[in-house]
Amino acid sequence: MSHPRYQPCLGGNELAKVLEMQGIVKGFPGVLANDHVDFDLEEGEIHALVGENGAGKSTLMNILYGLYQPDEGRIVCKGRQVRFESPLDSIAAGIGMVHQHFMLVPSFTVYENIVLGAEPRRRGSFDRAKAISRVRELAKRHDFRIDPLARIHNLPVGSQQRVEIMKSLYRGAGILILDEPTAVLTPQETKELFVILKSLARQGKTIVFITHKLEEVMEVSDRVTVMRGGKVTMTKATAQTDAREIARMMVGREVFLQVNKADLTPGEVMLEVENLWVADDRGLFAVKGLSFQVREGEILGVAGVAGNGQMELAEAITGLRPVQAGRIRVCGQDITGNSPFAIRSAGLAHIPEDRYKHGLAKTGTVEENAIMFLHNFSPITNNGLLNRKAITEHADSIIENFDVRPRDRKALAGQLSGGNAQKLIVGREMTLNDKVLVACQPTRGLDIGAIEFLHNRIVQQRDHGSAVLLISVELDEVMSLSDWILVMYEGKSMGELDARAAAVEEVGRLMAGIGKRGSSGKEASA
Amino acid sequence: MRKVKSWKQVLAVQAASMISPVLAVLVSLLVGALIILAIGEDPVNAYYQMFRGAFGDVETFVSVLQRQVPLLLTGLGYAVAFQSGLIQLGGEGQLYIGAFAAALAGYLIPVPAWLHIPLALLIGALAGSLYSGIAGVLRTKYDVSEFLTTLMMTYIASFLTSWLVMYPFRERTATNPGLAAQTMRILDTAKLPRIWPGVDLHIGYLIGIAAAVLVWFFLFRTRTGYTFRMTGFNPYFAEYGGINRTRTIMIAMLLSGALSGLAGSIEVLGVHRRFVDQFSPGYGWDGLAAAILGGSQPLGTFVASFLFSALKTGALGMDRNTMVPFELRNVVQATIMFFVAANIFGSIGFRRSKRSAKAETKGVTKDDSSAVASV
Structure with a gap:
């Protein structure tokens, strides 16, 4: 609750403050997005900035990056008061921002993207050789494994993000702002990103890490600032706090990260998938002979690393993607290959993975x-x-x-x-x-309050007798909501587990493709 | 965050949506004035003559209204297509096909007037509808862009009717032994009557207004209209919600073509009384401009079609009474289109409010970007 103290001059603090934002106020018509916000950064720290959607994090960072001008307050950079009229000013002051939506030219190579706008020149023309060698050197210095000659559109998302980071470093950034960098990454890519961030911090770079995932805050940050309703509610060293306290500061009340649900006796089979084969956009099989059943009053969670056929599975069931082989039944009615209208009419509701598409x-x-x-x-x-x-x-x-x-x-x-x-x-x-609910990534990108709300709703839906198929790459979500867990790996089932008895390590192993194939458990106990 | 829009804000939003097109028109007239100055004429006088040419007396005003009808009807056709997310640009061609069919029905079918007029209009609308339906089939069956097919089929329609009226259906009578490329005159029973005796305005104007009201009602008050607009907003959402894409595209194309076909039929039955080769001075294109300026809304299209008709009629007067040529009207209309299409006033005038809207919808853009990045 306490606002951070301010030490306007550099002396007195052990760690040098590289940047301070003091009493920042920014209003939009009808909303006070930043209400006297104090925020500071120490050299070489990873500073997590957390808060629910609309808490004012993005506004604050956009002010720091020169996209918005504050109505009140001042920014002190290395002891001198500065004004950032535009991102050009903040870049010149050594601030770099990696947006969630990458600002890269897909058809250009890695090195072209990195030097774009600041190209080395020789006799007035673009000196490619020099650009490549500089990018190589940069990658080597920070231990980024990336080929400067690769084209962006051929790179996975995690590598594209690294290119974005290198773009800022190339421009001499000492402070890096990352806006929800893990939202687009797989768990493996997230791990790699954290290694990079920690190594950058050791080299003296300061990193602002915007997120709403608390486990990431605990894992990677040195300090954490929590915002709620445009105000800073807490700034603390991460070691001196825990996820529970941060969640409370974000939401303003106690949050129950665990979902309570009653034991139910499942009823009739409402959704049945039998030896299903589905192709992806390239025409390759993404779902390979999958079978499962979901009953009344039961949540079947599909766990798996993103891209193992979950999206294709959901689209096939809901009629948005053709089925190559196999059968799908909703409430006993064969709906294989039917239109979305017919499938919905049979009693299926669908929370799609991409809410805006x-x-x-x-x-x-x-x-x-x-x-x-x-x-x-x-x-x-x-x-x-x-x-x-x-x-x-x-x-x-x-x-x-x-x-x-x-x-x-x-x-x-x-x-x-x-x-x-x-x-x-x-x-x-x-x-x-409806009788069957297919919920895909129902809480992706949402803040804790909304997640809690939606989780309770999904469980309520089950309690009312719906059969729920929950597809999520958030393992915690699958573990806490499901009655049964089916792990998908490369389009196949790695097995179905009873959620009450399943251990995280076991599910994690199956997600990585280690363990025996074919379903077990459910048939045995059913 | 927790604000509820008051009626004042709602009104402000409505007004804001109108400011951009109105500014586009005013600034375009200013650009026109500069050009008039550049050729050494007096813009005040030129615009005065233009105004007089359109609203100077009953006769000119009636011809503004008369000319508005084909613009309005083709414009409504485009509006239906645009609202459904289709880029249908073939109004001019559908107008020719509809006009030709109506002319044939007008002189070949001997029935009483109460039946003849609706029948001929219906046949004309049907012909325009079937013609645009070809593009609909190509789109739904073979995924050929309706943008290209409708555009190209406009030229086919224009040349096809030209050939038909020059050879098989050419009028060869004692008074016109094949001199003019035109069909026989329609029977008196097919002529559109005047609204007021003595005023040269046929009932096509009322048909146009009725069509605008019906199109509005259809788009905003019926189930099918809802499915059209949702498909136009987001076709993926429509598919997800069980809306039949093929059916929506086909009906929208047919309806769009029917309105343009009706425009052509009314021109034949109300004005020319026969099909005359190349009779349209680009009604279908002016109608397109009207639909765009009118934001694909029926009321907006009505106002815009009136404006463009007045501009055209007035420009004729200006051409007669000053040294400024008629073509100035083309410049002004094209400049309006430029400003509307580029949305220049939308972005300058509302930068502040847009910025704040952007801040409020931050979550939206974020999720968008993650979706794009992960695809």
């Missing part, structure tokens, strides 16, 4: 988004005409029951924050009151 029309209103699929039926439409009263009531009930903010059914869906957009989707799909 499949889940919403951003340019449509909350109301218009709330009635998708229901628009086929009375009372939302009667005789082909939209029933405005029924639509209003339906939208308001989703807004009310699923706590969608702002409480404005005429707001555009694209104006909602990620968490509220997801609540709108989940609200719509759950009020279809």
